[in-house]
Amino acid sequence: MKHSLLLSLAFYASLLAQEMDGKKVFETYCWGCHHQTAVAFGPPFNEIASKRSLEEIEAYIIEPEAMYKAFGYKRTVMTKIDMSEQERHLIARYILSFKGKK
């Protein structure tokens, strides 16, 4: 009983850590052009989350040049950002966490 309580605490702590890491990636690489719920230079995360999957978001970060047409843009001005697979996954999950938020 006590054991499983500790386990679930550890589980929630790791979820929280992931969310915070996603925020850190966002602040490091994306904040200049994207905001969470307001239009900046690029579209806001809540809008992206409403229409894209995790895989699509990751693919766009890897290679905007290869993806922009499929996403309905006439051109792309988003910089190609070098980051680890782990960081890319965290930021994609962070973006999706804004689904439905205003």
Ligand code: HEC
């Ligand atoms: C230099 C500014 C800039 C930076 C930095 C930037 N973006 Fe973008 N992003 C844009 C613009 C502008 C668009 C709109 C289409 C285009 O120009 O590629 C866009 C489009 C996107 C899209 C596709 C939107 C859609 O229609 O679904 C995703 C996903 C995305 N950005 C994620 C990110 C993430 C994650 C980061 C940080 C790791 C980031 N961007 C950093 C400017 C930027």
